[in-house]
Each structure stands twice: as C-alpha cells, then as structure tokens.
Amino acid sequence: EGPRAGVVLRDPSIVPKKAHHRTMTRPADIDESRKELPIMDMEQEIMEAINGNLVTVLCGATGSGKTTQLPQFLYEAGYGDPACADHPGAIAVTQPRRVAASSAARRVAQEMGMALGGEVGYQVRYDRRCGESPAIKFMTDGLLLKE
Numbered sequence: 001e002g003p004r005a006g007v008v009l010r011d012p013s014i015v016p017k018k019a020h021h022r023t024m025t026r027p028a029d030i031d032e033s034r035k036e037l038p039i040m041d042m043e044q045e046i047m048e049a050i051n052g053n054l055v056t057v058l059c060g061a062t063g064s065g066k067t068t069q070l071p072q073f074l075y076e077a078g079y080g081d082p083a084c085a086d087h088p089g090a091i092a093v094t095q096p097r098r099v100a101a102s103s104a105a106r107r108v109a110q111e112m113g114m115a116l117g118g119e120v121g122y123q124v125r126y127d128r129r130c131g132e133s134p135a136i137k138f139m140t141d142g143l144l145l146k147e
Helices: 028-035 038-051 066-076 098-112 141-146
Strands: 004-009 055-059 091-095 120-124 127-129 136-140
Touching (some): 098 120, 098 127, 136 141
8 A cells, every 4th residue: 555646637648748857865864764665666657647647646645755755756857947948836745734844844855965945945824944936845735825
C-alpha cells in the first residue's frame, strides 16, 4: 500500500515536456532516509504521469513521503524555475494547519540543503518565511485560495 498516481483528466494533445533537470547534492544520512520512503520507488512513474497529463492525483498512506518528496521531485525536474518556459510557476504545497505547513517547509529545506526562506519557504496566516518568488511554497489551504 504505497503511493499511486491516478490520472483524473487526460488530454491526448499533451506532449511530454523536455527534461529540465536540477542536480541536488544531499548529505548521505538524508539520502539514506529518503530511500526508505515508499514514494521513492514510484518517482519515475509519478513524474511521467505529471508530465503527460493536465491533472494527476497522488494518493498514498500517511508517512509515504507525499508532502516532502513530491515537491523535491518537481523541483529537480525544473518546476518552479522562472527560467524554464515549460513550467515557470511556483510549486505550491498545501497543508490543513499552519504548523504542518511551516514544519513541512523546514523539513524540505533541510533535506535539500537550503536555507528556509529562500528557494523553499512557507506562508501561513500571520507568518511568512519565503522570498518574493520561492520555487517551493508551503501554505494553508485558505492562503492558496487567496493567491
């Protein structure tokens, strides 16, 4: 019972996007702990589903790595990069609670070896730790609706 990619809306006219890859260097202990997450075995399949469809729904058990790893997959594939014409917007990750959004942002920034508030940040009601255009932005559901 791991994550599975489910296609909700498929458009046959969509041509898979060219590879635009960022290379990440992570500490060995973080690399090892990531390998234990169920989502890691599905990275290729997930990215193919995302690149080949208008909408992709990802379902997985709690603790499978959806919140922390999917944004990193997207970042490494070039999403969130204003210089990449195929997918220049930010990677927005929603969480139901403020503490969950800030904690997930801290975790992802740590795993990516980045300072919180730069490429990876969060914005919740009454608190913001991100630049003007972060690549990955964690936020509550309500803030996404306001964006």
